[in-house]
Amino acid sequence: MLATIMYKAGDVRVESIPDACIQQSTDALIRIIRACICGSDLWPYRLKQPDGTGQNMGHEAIGRVEAVGKSVRKIKVGDVVIMPFAYSDGTCDFCNEGLHTACTQGGFFGNAEVGGAQAEALRVPQADGTLYALPVAEDDALMPSLLTLSDVMGTGHHAAVVARVGKGKKAAVIGDGAVGLCGVIAAKRLGAEQIIILGRHPDRIELAKQFGATNVVNERGDEAIARVRELTDGFGVHSVLECVGTEQAMATSMGIVRAGGMVGRVGVPHYDQIPQAQPMFYSNVLVGGGPAPVRAYIDELLPDVLEGRIQPGLVFDRTIGLEDVPDGYRAMDTREAIKVMVRP
Numbered sequence: 260m261l262a263t264i265m266y267k268a269g270d271v272r273v274e275s276i277p278d279a280c281i282q283q284s285t286d287a288l289i290r291i292i293r294a295c296i297c298g299s300d301l302w303p304y305r306l307k308q309p310d311g312t313g314q315n316m317g318h319e320a321i322g323r324v325e326a327v328g329k330s331v332r333k334i335k336v337g338d339v340v341i342m343p344f345a346y347s348d349g350t351c352d353f354c355n356e357g358l359h360t361a362c363t364q365g366g367f368f369g370n371a372e373v374g375g376a377q378a379e380a381l382r383v384p385q386a387d388g389t390l391y392a393l394p395v396a397e398d399d400a401l402m403p404s405l406l407t408l409s410d411v412m413g414t415g416h417h418a419a420v421v422a423r424v425g426k427g428k429k430a431a432v433i434g435d436g437a438v439g440l441c442g443v444i445a446a447k448r449l450g451a452e453q454i455i456i457l458g459r460h461p462d463r464i465e466l467a468k469q470f471g472a473t474n475v476v477n478e479r480g481d482e483a484i485a486r487v488r489e490l491t492d493g494f495g496v497h498s499v500l501e502c503v504g505t506e507q508a509m510a511t512s513m514g515i516v517r518a519g520g521m522v523g524r525v526g527v528p529h530y531d532q533i534p535q536a537q538p539m540f541y542s543n544v545l546v547g548g549g550p551a552p553v554r555a556y557i558d559e560l561l562p563d564v565l566e567g568r569i570q571p572g573l574v575f576d577r578t579i580g581l582e583d584v585p586d587g588y589r590a591m592d593t594r595e596a597i598k599v600m601v602r603p
């Protein structure tokens with residue numbers, strides 16, 4: 260079968276690899292109906308050092324179940340399923356607490372052990388806990404929005420939940436990538452009265468406004484901080500959704516969060532220490548977040564997608580076949596595309 264392998268920065272290939280198959284009794288085998296390229300895939304695309312082996316890429320998918328292991332009970336052959344970016348058993352203490360990304364039997368897709376979703380097929384561990392069967396056919400018009408529930412919409416929602424966005428509150432979203440844009444949807448959905456998007460790409464800003472952003476801040480660094488404070492009576496926002504992961508994004512978060520406010524981090528941090536420890540202390544600011552338990556959020560978000568109240572699928576502005584995945588990486592890396600959907 261064909262799968263996407265990353266060898267080193269800038270060197271991603273679609274290659275023939277051994278067919279995915281059931282290895283454990285709790286596995287399912289899915290045929291990929293839709294996958295996509297993630298902003299987080301761009302980190303290895305920019306930085307990966309060659310190590311002799313390639314990395315299987317892709318952690319977001321909708322698939323059709325082709326086979327299940329003998330102890331799989333809930334998931335059935337033929338089901339159309341969402342595959343969250345992390346697998347989880349659905350039964351351990353952490354899964355029961357809604358933190359599926361800390362599952363004691365869990366892990367992540369997109370590596371040599373489990374394989375990646377930018378491929379024709381994939382083995383899914385812990386199928387009963389991981390997969391979410393959808394009440395739609397595989398050619399449903401809502402596929403793009405449903406696909407976002409495997410990562411970016413759930414991740415944007417997580418940033419908003421951690422940052423405690425609520426009715427009448429002021430929120431700021433740092434980052435205008437697909438996760439940031441979904442963060443805008445989530446902030447509006449949770450009742451924020453003011454939603455400030457920090458970003459500078461015109462096409463993304465337009466989409467952010469469509470999703471409910473009330474203000475746009477194009478500036479960066481200290482100028483961005485000053486501008487957000489100006490827009491919020493000088494105090495800053497109650498909730499910051501940090502959807503980038505750079506030190507500058509975190510420093511900006513600290514500069515725009517109001518006393519007693521919260522910063523929800525979902526951008527994978529590419530820094531060692533959170534800056535501004537003293538202002539954070541004196542302002543009683545909370546910082547939280549991490550890999551989103553998107554599996555836990557599907558129940559809550561799915562009805563809004565099915566009934567058209569939210570349309571996170573609009574973040575996909577390009578659809579390609581599997582053979583064109585390398586060009587999809589290039590298009591996202593150069594900001595030519597916001598998010599690329601793959602139809603194997």
Ligand SMILES: [Zn+2]
Pocket residue numbers: 347348349350351352353354355359361362363364365
């Ligand atoms: Zn678990």
